[in-house]
Amino acid sequence: MDKINISLPDGSIRSYDAGVTGLDIARSISEGLARNVLAAKVDEMVWDATRPILRDASVTLLTWNDSEGKATLWHSSAHLMAEAIEQLYPGAKFGIGPDIETGFYYDIDLGERVISDEDFPLIEQRMKELASQKQAYLRREVSKADALDFFGKKGDEYKLELIQDLEDGQISFYESGSFTDLCRGPHLPDTSFIKAVKILSVAGAYWRGDEKRKQLTRLYGVTFPKQKELDDYLLMLEEAKKRDHRKLGKELEIFTFSQRVGSGLPLWLPKGADLRERLETFLKKEQRKAGYQQVITPHIGNVNLYKTSGHYEKYGADSFRPITTPQEGEEFFLKPMNCPHHCEIFSHKPHSYRDLPIRYAEFGTVYRYEQSGELHGLTRVRGFTQDDAHIFCTPEQVKDEFKGVMDIVMKIFKALDFNDYIVQISTRDPKNQSKYIGSEANWEKAERAIMEVAEERGLEAIVVPGEAAFYGPKMDFMVRDALGRKWQLGTIQVDYNLPERFELEYVGADNEKHRPVMIHRAPFGSMERFVAVLIEHCAGKFPLWLVPEQAIILPISDKYNDYAEKVLSLLQNSDIRASIDNRNEKTGKKIRDAELKRVPFMLIVGEKEASEGSVSVRKQGEGDLGTETVGAFAERINQEIRTMLGE
Template sequence: MDKDKLVPILKEDSNKINKNRDHRNIGKKLKFFVFSDRVGTGLPLWLPRGTILRKNLEEFLTDVQRKSGYEMVISPHIGHKKLYVRSGHWSKYGKNNFKPIHTPRKEEEFLLKPMNCPHHCEIYRSQEWSYRDLPKRFAEFGTVYRYEQSGELHGLTRVRCFTQDDAHIFCTYDQLLEEFKKVINLVVYVFRSLGFFTYTVRISLRDPKKIDDYIGSETNWEKAEKAILQVVKEENIEASVNYGDAAFYGPKLDFLIKDTIGRSWQLGTIQVDYNLPERFDLYYKGRNNKKCRPVMIHRAPFGSLERIIAIMIEHTEGNLPLWLVPDQVVILPISDKYVVYAKKILNLMLNYNIRVFIDNRNEKINKKIRDSEENKIPYMIILGKKEEKNEMMSLRRHGLGHIGIFSISNGIESIFNETNLKTIKLF
């Protein structure tokens, strides 16, 4: 995937956002991630709770992709410089990336991986394919490295190390439109699952005045641009046209979601590429047993895990949905006498894979509730004499307060059912 916009599209300056919504403040307070000068600027360290958050997003998209016919792959964090020279990324972005790594071997140079596309081309190239095998859909949560200027770094939205939810589809010319439409449907499904229902669409084409900024033949570009325009027309998508924002190897369709405070963010980029398959000499055997060149589709609904997490934190003011949040439930016994009962409920909830823990600190119950609210834990189970005697649980919902007394089975079932709802509810 080519370089993304990692900043808001609209006028609002993300540096001036209210501190109560700023993902940097919330991320630190909720112990999601930290930055360390010793590690290096722009290189986030993910803490245990933030790692759970990331993994939940990965598992969600992995499941969506698996059901859509994608195969997961893994590529290394470095690659030979020659790989990126062949793809054209070195001449386009080499000066803006980390310097080459020189090995003891003469004239051998490696780069920290700035993008995943060349690696996936080599994965495709490792085998012979027939038209019957296509499309091949390779997906990866690939970590890439780009040397952003220090003045441009901003929390998780602009970093030097980030993980893309990248995928590359290799298909025949006849399959291109159908595959493109399927990617659009997947992107829209992901948006809705994350609580983004308002978005605009933009077609990004070449700047006709700067043709030399792009690789490939005029014929390849015409075919790629025609395909995107045709899909948009057939799907009745309202889209603006923007010249000059195409990737250097192909045009793209960009989705701009709008968050709760009116900012737009570029997500869901889909690119059509005839040029990298040509540069890497990729082919498949057609019906007549002759070598045919596949078409390549690049796509990344999140853009990067870092950016989508930052956007979602600010979009919800840190009130993440139950299916995604690291700690779903906290059990609050009002005294040590009810810890045994709390452990009984804990074990039952763990059987449902609910992320739950007991707060058995020597603190007043009101203090525990306040702390749970500040930590934005969705559910609080209050246990005292009445609850233990009747084998019940008193439930509180973050942002709503007390919601009722439930039997153990009904309370757990209600929470479990909500964990399977892949949507965001704002408070």
């Protein structure tokens, strides 16, 4: 038998008989490894651990610790679920069933039958039974004709359609137990690796994502090689639910919605408005330092403004219907963005190159029609406020301006304890240069500037070619919240389009007219989304400088209410936001309520404190910190805030 050389990740090269499988290799290393091998990466392709390797290759054995290992287990689980469904609901037809970031789904046509979460345990039970039968996943290559024949007889039009799009000679089937599927693979050696099973949810999904086509039933599930991991995962989901900004926003009285006002139109409650105002003040201060000028523009704009900007053509049909004047029939749109207004401010007078860069900032409230099914808490709404600004500059200034914006973004992230963020730079599609507006030289300059700035700032940016808007490259900031979920927040975008459309100009040193470059930027993105993410990030425990109520004074009994009042006024003189809980309740009760309201400091006052002018400090989530004077406490928390804000 021929020998082949297999190089392993540790650098070693071992010799095996041709036709050796990943599993064989694992066994030759250790039985323990063999028990955990889910798939094998053979020269960068993920293969079945049971697929014979015929020539020299570098091989990485994939386990649950590798993302490809997880993907393999989940993909195989999708087949397992399909097998269970086929047995439980004969006649089911199958669309696609891939693995996803966490778990897998399968799109199924169940005819008239409806699956609800009451059916989940039944499906889970059947999946576990089938898994324990240790069914092997058997790969076989089939001709297109045979593949069509197989699913034709089965009457599965979805698979037939998929096969039509495939090339003969590239088609493989996987068979496990009673279920055979069209599939590229790879798969687990057998089903016994799947130990813990959970069907998570059911939803409708259009066949091939096309809303004109039939809606299939999509079943989501997740599986694990150990029950413990499933338990941990479910616990994490519970935790995520507890942090949901919709729940916490209600509990902490940050915002609410009203059917009367309309869906997707958030109402900021006093505490939320208070918090938001503090965020805005913080940013305004930074912007003033960075040379921004505040501007204010109206909430509506003449239809011609959006015809000029090009938004009318592109989004007019998907916007709120225009507002018309009663006499003249003039049409106005609720403004969906601030940039056209800011362009008009720029052109209210001629500019010299000496004026640039000009930076117009506005907390501009915009209105966009979002489909009703898309609305979601504060993260997807129909009316929201962008912390918007537009920088008009020369192409040479783009780099410095980018730098300045990034500094602001970093400052915000630091002040809010977002330590885990991802920076994405979107550049042109190298294969299709024609769809972009703006000169080759300027694009080149801007893209390089963005990359250089990221590098100079020591940011690890992901560069995604082809993701740029047609009008310019951009940089987006995604933060991970405490549960590892990704959210897109701030954005910086270079724009060559609007200056063109609005015919913006400045006079250069050469006394000729030039076109400025425009940079759109919003470090928070929108106040609504940002606050939503902030709530989930900090689980409702806002940073001290932001929290609506920093301290609550808890008198032991009403004998000390007068002293509590004195403490309150001292704190207020030191700019600390505080209140008194003088309800006729026991201290334990007041503490519990304050803990649940997530007030950072509880100041307990009684006989001892009143006599010595002190407070007994309890920190939310941590407990008793001991006694200190009112002045010392106030100074301490103010110092803490200054540190946070980098002052």
